[in-house]
Amino acid sequence: MSTPTTSHWGAFRVRPGAGGALAVEPHPADPSPSPLLGNVAGGLRHRTRVARPAIRRGWLEDGPGPTDRRGRDGYVEVDWDTALDLLAAELDRVRREHGNEAVFGGSYGWASAGRFHHAQSQLHRFLNGFGGYTGSRNSYSLGTSLVLLPHVVGEAEDVLRDASSWPTITEHTELLVAFGGVPAKNLSVTPGGVTRHTAHGHLRRLAERRVPVVLVSPLRADLPADLRAQWLPVVPGTDTALMLGLAHSLVVEDLHDRAFLDGYTTGFDTFRGYLLGHADGVVKDAAWAAGICGVDAAGIRALARRMAAARTLVTVTWSLQRAQHGEQPVWAGIALAALLGQIGLPGGGFGHGYGSMGDVGDHGPKRRLPTLPQGANPVRGFIPVARVADMLLRPGDPYDYDGERRTYPDVRLVYWAGGNPFHHHQDLTRLRAAFGRPDTVVVHEPHWTSTARHADIVLPCTTTLERDDLGGGRRDTHLIAMHRAVDPVGEARDDHAILAALAHRLGFGDTFTEGRTPWQWLRHLYGGWRDELRAEGHDVPDFDAFWAAGDYQLPPGPTHFTLLEDFRAGRTALRTPSGRIELYSETVAGFGYPDCPGHPVWLEPDEWLGGPAAARFPLLLIANQPATRLHSQLDVGATSLAGKRAGREALRLHPADAADRGIADGDVVRVFNDRGACLAGAVLDDGLRRGVVRLPTGAWFDPVEEPGGRLLCVHGNPNVLTADVPSSRLSQGCTGQHALVEVAALTGPPPPVTVHDPPLLERRNP
Numbered sequence: 001m002s003t004p005t006t007s008h009w010g011a012f013r014v015r016p017g018a019g020g021a022l023a024v025e026p027h028p029a030d031p032s033p034s035p036l037l038g039n040v041a042g043g044l045r046h047r048t049r050v051a052r053p054a055i056r057r058g059w060l061e062d063g064p065g066p067t068d069r070r071g072r073d074g075y076v077e078v079d080w081d082t083a084l085d086l087l088a089a090e091l092d093r094v095r096r097e098h099g100n101e102a103v104f105g106g107s108y109g110w111a112s113a114g115r116f117h118h119a120q121s122q123l124h125r126f127l128n129g130f131g132g133y134t135g136s137r138n139s140y141s142l143g144t145s146l147v148l149l150p151h152v153v154g155e156a157e158d159v160l161r162d163a164s165s166w167p168t169i170t171e172h173t174e175l176l177v178a179f180g181g182v183p184a185k186n187l188s189v190t191p192g193g194v195t196r197h198t199a200h201g202h203l204r205r206l207a208e209r210r211v212p213v214v215l216v217s218p219l220r221a222d223l224p225a226d227l228r229a230q231w232l233p234v235v236p237g238t239d240t241a242l243m244l245g246l247a248h249s250l251v252v253e254d255l256h257d258r259a260f261l262d263g264y265t266t267g268f269d270t271f272r273g274y275l276l277g278h279a280d281g282v283v284k285d286a287a288w289a290a291g292i293c294g295v296d297a298a299g300i301r302a303l304a305r306r307m308a309a310a311r312t313l314v315t316v317t318w319s320l321q322r323a324q325h326g327e328q329p330v331w332a333g334i335a336l337a338a339l340l341g342q343i344g345l346p347g348g349g350f351g352h353g354y355g356s357m358g359d360v361g362d363h364g365p366k367r368r369l370p371t372l373p374q375g376a377n378p379v380r381g382f383i384p385v386a387r388v389a390d391m392l393l394r395p396g397d398p399y400d401y402d403g404e405r406r407t408y409p410d411v412r413l414v415y416w417a418g419g420n421p422f423h424h425h426q427d428l429t430r431l432r433a434a435f436g437r438p439d440t441v442v443v444h445e446p447h448w449t450s451t452a453r454h455a456d457i458v459l460p461c462t463t464t465l466e467r468d469d470l471g472g473g474r475r476d477t478h479l480i481a482m483h484r485a486v487d488p489v490g491e492a493r494d495d496h497a498i499l500a501a502l503a504h505r506l507g508f509g510d511t512f513t514e515g516r517t518p519w520q521w522l523r524h525l526y527g528g529w530r531d532e533l534r535a536e537g538h539d540v541p542d543f544d545a546f547w548a549a550g551d552y553q554l555p556p557g558p559t560h561f562t563l564l565e566d567f568r569a570g571r572t573a574l575r576t577p578s579g580r581i582e583l584y585s586e587t588v589a590g591f592g593y594p595d596c597p598g599h600p601v602w603l604e605p606d607e608w609l610g611g612p613a614a615a616r617f618p619l620l621l622i623a624n625q626p627a628t629r630l631h632s633q634l635d636v637g638a639t640s641l642a643g644k645r646a647g648r649e650a651l652r653l654h655p656a657d658a659a660d661r662g663i664a665d666g667d668v669v670r671v672f673n674d675r676g677a678c679l680a681g682a683v684l685d686d687g688l689r690r691g692v693v694r695l696p697t698g699a700w701f702d703p704v705e706e707p708g709g710r711l712l713c714v715h716g717n718p719n720v721l722t723a724d725v726p727s728s729r730l731s732q733g734c735t736g737q738h739a740l741v742e743v744a745a746l747t748g749p750p751p752p753v754t755v756h757d758p759p760l761l762e763r764r765n766p
């Protein structure tokens with residue numbers, strides 16, 4: 001008997017077989033099932049599953065407090081009551097001695113699909129009932145755009161959730177200029193899941209219609225090969241200069257749409273003055289841009305003319321804003337589209353995130369899903385999400401954020417459920433130092449990830465296959481009845497059960513559970529959601545019928561829509577101060593941030609191929625999303641393992657760059673800079689711009705210490721190399737996409753990868 005479930009990479013069914021084997025089949029309605037399904041079976045009962053609650057030896061013996069032992073200690077397995085008693089007492093102590101602000105519960109991360117058992121929702125509900133916690137804002141995905149876009153177009157949500165739909169694009173777009181491309185490898189992922197992956201089909205349609213595409217990216221693989229693409233292998237981090245060069249050409253050749261700029265934007269004259277060099281004496285013409293971005297000047301001018309002559313869609317992937325000054329390519333991309341005057345017209349305008357996430361451009365129904373109420377957080381303090389190491393290392397220090405001057409709180413207890421900061425954060429040597437500062441670190445995890453190995457209290461939790469839930473993603477076509485397929489592995493418990501047990505110990509168990517069992521919660525959440533749909537006239541089955549059927553297909557929404565079409569038609573104003581698209585923002589200018597002035601500008605990043613730092617570290621590392629897994633999830637699964645080289649994460653480099661260094665395909669190489677180093681397996685690939693190497697994120701961090709205290713990850717996690725610097729003082733976003741490095745062939749035998757085995761465990765009950 002197979003049972004239905006879903007994941008961030010799509011809906012599927014599983015059939016448990018003999019000896020723990022698991023057959024995985026995609027949902028029958030899915031036209032393009034994800035290769036990531038191949039990781040599920042191998043992850044479920046892998047030896048890295050956390051079997052029992054475990055306490056770091058040093059914490060058990062010496063009690064809570066700052067320490068350099070996190071990440072180096074062994075663990076003692078204890079029974080659940082012991083672990084929960086210790087943790088409840090520690091939570092209570094921290095609250096009494098330091099207040100609720102001292103508990104950091106941001107707990108960023110993707111966790112798993114499922115609307116009730118969603119780890120962060122459960123943890124935040126728990127911590128709100130506990131009296132509050134210091135939280136985090138925004139995401140690693142979009143930390144920069146989420147702060148910038150409200151100043152430019154009034155709301156981030158519009159641009160991100162109401163992106164022009166793929167059917168509109170495939171019908172109307174005559175030229176697609178894709179900064180960062182439309183990387184197909186990312187399209188199977190949508191938070192919460194998707195049942196029908198349609199984007200691949202729309203890309204094929206674009207190819208069949210022979211729509212010309214300009215791929216602006218250092219990697220040729222950022223666009224499916226069957227599209228008729230012109231590849232402009234831009235110098236990483238310089239898209240803004242290219243956009244400014246294009247904008248300059250449109251202005252001086254009088255190809256810009258003055259009527260659109262007058263009617264729908266503000267600040268064009270200031271921006272034009274900048275392009276013409278009025279303030280700084282630097283004319284941002286095609287020749288200037290060419291000297292920075294590596295695309296020749298004639299090509300830039302020709303592209304500007306093509307863009308003005310056709311219905312052109314300008315798209316920018318999210319990766320471009322995950323870099324220092326990441327505001328600029330997003331803002332400049334909007335300015336470029338505004339000059340073309342096609343914003344709000346079908347097939348034209350601007351888009352952000354095509355190929356970043358499966359739901360951008362998806363035309364599935366847009367409706368609220370059943371949601372676990374989290375309650376309100378009495379603590380008002382928060383941090384921008386990517387500033388976590390700064391927070392731990394610099395309590396009480398001030399920092400800027402979106403026009404505010406804020407102060408880092410003094411955090412004593414860090415609580416993580418459903419995220420892997422030792423995967424997602426930058427400069428992991430520094431993060432380890434930061435994780436040495438709090439009194440106590442608590443982690444709920446199914447697997448012994450590196451984050452679990454930096455915690456004091458590790459609580460084993462179930463995966464989706466071990467619990468019943470409701471699942472669905474934004475723009476998903478179905479709500480999925482996620483059936484429990486197997487018994488919990490080891491002594492794993494659901495995040496909800498763990499937190500309920502803690503809440504009972506801390507005296508607010510009934511508020512946390514509202515007296516419902518998980519099964520009663522599912523019925524309750526589904527019931528409220530069903531009532532909403534029925535009030536709109538939809539015939540939705542009752543819970544039992546839904547559960548037995550395994551899914552419910554939602555009423556479809558419109559297939560064709562265009563971003564900002566209502567604005568263009570004069571039906572709505574934007575929620576900016578001017579009501580228009582702000583090519584110059586007085587608000588942003590008023591903040592006075594040199595790293596994010598009032599209009600799009602070219603600013604040199606600290607680390608790029610044209611800057612002084614490249615003299616020592618001459619290769620630009622792109623640390624992008626992996627094709628073989630979701631972030632670090634199920635790194636032990638078959639698809640992920642098949643993508644490794646020499647047992648390490650694969651580093652792609654240009655054959656000429658490899659030859660310069662005496663590196664052959666399949667060699668183990670050392671990738672390094674002043675922050676740290678990692679080992680990777682070399683793959684030679686002429687689909688990269690020379691001077692660019694690519695090492696995706698997500699190999700489980702497997703550090704050994706090197707002289708000087710820096711860490712070497714023997715497995716290939718690029719975040720040991722990236723810098724922990726914000727995009728700017730405006731947004732404080734993550735900048736993990738780029739870092740300057742050098743690569744060398746490894747001399748001597750490589751140390752073994754150990755992170756795919758459990759850590760040293762001792763069994764005892766104190």
Ligand SMILES: Nc1nc2c(c(=O)[nH]1)N[C@H]1C(S)=C(S)[C@@H](COP(=O)(O)OP(=O)(O)OC[C@H]3O[C@@H](n4cnc5c(=O)[nH]c(N)nc54)[C@H](O)[C@@H]3O)O[C@H]1N2
Binds near residue numbers: 464624631
């Ligand atoms: N250098 C660089 N770094 C980056 C990026 C980059 O482009 N470059 N991208 C960034 C981006 S966009 C993101 S979103 C982040 C992603 O960073 P994360 O979201 O932290 O990465 P995941 O691997 O998805 O981590 C989720 C963890 O939750 C665990 N988990 C799964 N289900 C459950 C559950 O039900 N309960 C509990 N308690 N745990 C569960 C998984 O085992 C896994 O360890 O990485 C960021 N880091």
Ligand SMILES: Nc1nc2c(c(=O)[nH]1)N[C@H]1C(S)=C(S)[C@@H](COP(=O)(O)OP(=O)(O)OC[C@H]3O[C@@H](n4cnc5c(=O)[nH]c(N)nc54)[C@H](O)[C@@H]3O)O[C@H]1N2
Binds near residue numbers: 181216237623629
């Ligand atoms: N398979 C898979 N899919 C995923 C994820 C995953 O972990 N695995 N993660 C999901 C998540 S959480 C997110 S936020 C999105 C992220 O979506 P993105 O951030 O858009 O994805 P990335 O793969 O990091 O980057 C996309 C491409 O941008 C290109 N690029 C990098 N730097 C530059 C530059 O300076 N200029 C130009 N023009 N191009 C550049 C890279 O070649 C890269 O392949 O992906 C989602 N999809």
Ligand SMILES: [Mo]
Binds near residue numbers: 139140141142
């Ligand atoms: Mo993300």
